[in-house]
Structures are given as structure tokens and as C-alpha cells.
Amino acid sequence: MNNHTDGRHNRTLSCNVAEILTRRIVAGEYPVRSKLPTERLLSEEFKVNRHAVREALKRLEAIGLVEIKHGSGIYVQPLHLTAGVEIFDAMLFRADGSVEPTFLSNMLDFRRHVMINMTQLAAERRKPRELGRICRIIDDIIFNRRKGLLEDETALGYSFFEQIAAATQNRVYTLVFVTLSQVFRNIRNALAKELPDDKISTDDLLRLREAFERSDKTVAVEIIAGWLQIMEQALAPFCIPEEDRQGA
Numbered sequence: 168m169n170n171h172t173d174g175r176h177n178r179t180l181s182c183n184v185a186e187i188l189t190r191r192i193v194a195g196e197y198p199v200r201s202k203l204p205t206e207r208l209l210s211e212e213f214k215v216n217r218h219a220v221r222e223a224l225k226r227l228e229a230i231g232l233v234e235i236k237h238g239s240g241i242y243v244q245p246l247h248l249t250a251g252v253e254i255f256d257a258m259l260f261r262a263d264g265s266v267e268p269t270f271l272s273n274m275l276d277f278r279r280h281v282m283i284n285m286t287q288l289a290a291e292r293r294k295p296r297e298l299g300r301i302c303r304i305i306d307d308i309i310f311n312r313r314k315g316l317l318e319d320e321t322a323l324g325y326s327f328f329e330q331i332a333a334a335t336q337n338r339v340y341t342l343v344f345v346t347l348s349q350v351f352r353n354i355r356n357a358l359a360k361e362l363p364d365d366k367i368s369t370d371d372l373l374r375l376r377e378a379f380e381r382s383d384k385t386v387a388v389e390i391i392a393g394w395l396q397i398m399e400q401a402l403a404p405f406c407i408p409e410e411d412r413q414g415a
Contacts, residue, residue: 180213180215180216180219180223181215181220181221181223181226182226183213184213184215184219184220184223185222185223185226186257187262188203188209188223188227188232189227189253189254189257190262192227192233193246193254193257193258198243199243199245200242200243201243202240202241202242202243203233203241203242203243205240206220206221206224209223224241230253230254232244232246252349252350252353255274255346255353256350258270259271259274259350259353259354260357264357266354266357266358268405268406268407269407271354271402271405271406272406274350274351274354275399275402275406277347278347278351278395279392279395281343281344281347282391282395283388283391283392283395285331285332285335285340285344286331286384286387286388286391287384287387287388288334288335288336288337288340289331289332289334289335289379289387290378290382290383290384290387291382291384292334292335292336293379293382297330297333297334298334298379298380300330301327301330301331301376301379302376302379302380304326304327304330305327305373305375305376307323308372309372311323312369324366324367325348328344328348329341329344332344334379351398361404361405362398362401362402363397363401365394365397365398365401367390371393374386374390375387375390
């Protein structure tokens with residue numbers, strides 16, 4: 168029992184250390200190729216045991232933020248996409264849990280670019296099998312709404328966009344969508360009280376179904392652009408003003 172408790176405690180400590188070190192690396196406090204402080208120094212700074220520090224460093228190495236060279240030191244690595252959601256979270260959220268306005272603005276711009284282009288390509292390139300999956304998911308969502316069965320809609324909504332990503336015939340869109348969806352899930356969890364329901368309306372789902380059937384990229388993009396705007400408007404108070412972005 169005590170061993171299990173100690174294990175959970177060490178995991179919590181190591182996660183906290185990993186989170187702080189990630190923020191420092193992303194912020195440039197530790198330049199690329201520079202050496203991190205030793206395990207002993209980090210252990211003293213964070214007031215945790217060296218095992219927790221070692222686990223935190225292994226976590227950073229696993230996502231490509233550092234390279235551990237035994238007998239030499241721990242070296243900061245350039246940021247890569249493979250670092251995944253942990254990097255986005257470190258750049259999106261400050262140490263106090265508040266949102267970083269500039270990076271949130273960047274994320275919304277990037278999300279719009281990816282989702283619009285992904286939808287356009289999917290409408291152009293979808294194959295019969297992918298069209299069938301997209302249509303079935305839309306039908307399931309609408310059926311559940313009419314029956315008042317809403318508990319599965321989040322999962323169906325994820326599957327819907329997952330199939331749109333697959334329909335692009337470009338696996339990079341699938342990889343980027345997975346990361347983007349997790350980042351925005353974290354944003355929604357952090358700002359749950361501030362954000363509206365951004366589900367696509369039933370009428371727009373029916374229009375999307377027809378647009379994909381007819382490979383009408385114009386209508387498909389119009390609907391997705393309108394859906395994106397719901398979240399963009401809700402998050403605007405947390406972003407830097409548009410005029411500041413234009414003047415930057």
C-alpha cells in the first residue's frame with residue numbers, strides 16, 4: 168500500500184517538475200543546446216527527491232525537449248512537432264493557469280487555416296467509402312438529437328472531423344487534427360464557464376452532408392468557417408486585439 172502511495176506521489180512530483188521545466192525551455196530560459204542544471208541542483212531547487220527529477224527529465228526526453236547524455240549532462244533540444252500537446256499547453260497556459268493571449272491568437276489563426284484547407288481538400292478528394300462514413304456520422308448525430316440522446320455527440324463530433332481529415336488523402340492532416348483537437352479540448356476545459364456550445368446546427372449538418380455528396384467545397388468551407396467563428400468570437404476577450412496583431 169505504501170509503495171503504491173509513494174509511486175503516485177513521485178509521479179505527481181515528477182509531472183510538476185516536468186511542467187515547470189517545459190515552460191522554461193519554451194520561454195527560452197534555457198537556450199537550445201545549453202545544459203540544464205544537474206539532477207542534484209534541480210532536486211534542491213524543487214525540493215523533491217532525485218528520483219522525481221529523473222522521471223521528469225525522462226518525460227522531457229521522450230517528447231524531444233532534452234537529450235540526456237550520461238556522464239556529460241542534459242542538453243536542451245530545438246522544438247519539434249513531435250513534442251506534441253505538452254508544448255502547446257506550456258505555451259498556451261501560464262504558470263498561474265491563465266491563457267497567454269498572443270499564443271492563443273496564433274492558435275486560432277492556425278486552426279482556421281488548417282480546418283478550412285482540410286475541409287476543402289476533403290470535399291474535393293473524398294472517396295465513396297469516406298463519404299459513406301461522413302454521412303453515417305451526420306445521420307447518427309441528427310438521429311440522437313431528435314431522440315434526445317446527446318451523451319455521445321462529443322465522440323461523434325470528433326469522429327466526424329477525423330473522417331474529414333482522412334478524406335483529404337493526406338495523413339499529415341490527420342496527425343495535425345489529432346493534436347489540434349486535444350489542444351482545444353484543453354482550452355475548453357480551462358475556460359468551460361466562458362465558452363458557448365459550439366456544436367454545428369442540424370440544418371448546417373444536413374447542408375454539409377449534401378455538400379460532401381456533391382463535392383461542393385464552397386458550401387462545405389462556408390459552413391465550417393461559420394462554425395469556427397463561434398469559438399473565435401467567444402475566445403476574443405482572451406486574445407490580443409486584431410489591430411495589435413496587424414501592427415506587429
